[in-house]
Amino acid sequence: MAARRALASAEQDLRDQLERVAAARRRLPPGPLLADYRLAEGPADLTRSGPARSVRLRDLFEEHETLFVYHLMFAPEAAEACPMCSLWVDGFHGVLPHLRRHTAVAVVAKAPLPRLRAWARRRGWAGLRILSSHGTSFNADLRAEHPDGTQRPMVSVLRAEGDRVRHFYSAPASFPDGGERGIDLLSPVWNVLDLLPEGRRDWYAGNDYVPAPAASPEPV
Template sequence: MADVEHETALPSWPVGADAAHVAARRSLASAEQELRDQLERVAAARRRMPPGPLLADYRLAEGPADLDRSEPTRDVRLRELFEEHDTLFVYHLMFAPDAAEACPMCSLWVDGFHGVLPHLRRHTAVAVVAKAPLPRLRDWARRRGWTGLRILSSHGTSFNADLRAEHPDGTQRPMASVLRAEGDRVRHFYSAPASFPDGGERGIDLLSPVWNVLDLLPRGRGDWYAGNDYVPDRA
């Protein structure tokens, strides 16, 4: 702790910074601290949300933990996904039943969750659910290198539609959800779609370090969009 306190006593600008840079950085630091405090207030309000509805006893299709194997597959109850935890973090991967591959942006988010999976699993169970048939979904997970993630297909169920991760016309919607175990049942706690109710985007950007790093760069994030073409095929 002493080292941390010593570190915070240092300024956020390097030796040789001129007065204009120092003044601007100090002003920016105040704005950043205000943003931090607002984020903490929002997080506290999220935790005070009243209970959501109890969910149906969905059966989702899952294959072996080894993504190189295709059999055996089984239907898994939603409640089983919690394992030893009382919460479950679900990422609703945009991957339509007739699509050739998953959404690039959704894949970017799942790449990030996969990278910090050991840390997340100390606090919650984690699963990725998509509407695509299980063989196609598992092939995509194998190409992305999502070893260790629970990858499940909701094909043939109303899971996506009931949780609003799917529009009435079947179009998929990127979203993250948190569910809670309640005895042998599952209760909805929170969902965050990629877009806000007013139509603006960036609804779940805070869940990916990529956006946060890009926002630090001189050019910002611009109109960049993730692609599936630069991720090595691990087949």
């Protein structure tokens, strides 16, 4: 019983620390204004083909003042997206109706739009705004890729400021010291695994065991 009480106290301390960090995040000074990026987007229905259209970053906010972006690791030459990134986006997709009551949401990747949409269709990400930053400096400017072009898993929060967009916050999957688990709190998978007697161990997500949705026809 003493061990369980001690654990409960430690968990309460962790909760309080998380709240202090969240408060510090909200007090951050304004970030820089961003360029007027134009990203490529297809039809809202992933099962339909159609010409890509150029979308201003500012227009992704819709009626909201903020935009939550997941920077999906999917290099232009890659055949598949990063399995860990796909795991995170699976989770965001699952709670999308709740998130959209507070913020606009978008997934942006460097892969060309047709390949990116095919991946989103395979994962069943219906309803998510899926955009390609191929041919732009968006990834590099927001540090969602390294100088050598290697993709970097990351989330960003952007704020609308009139007709412009200002950066508010970004969190990469790895901390500056090289340690991982930078955005693990954003996925329920890790939190549930940490509750198990064996913990998360060295498990790594895969793309091979996630079945395609039952109704995922090819674009028409």
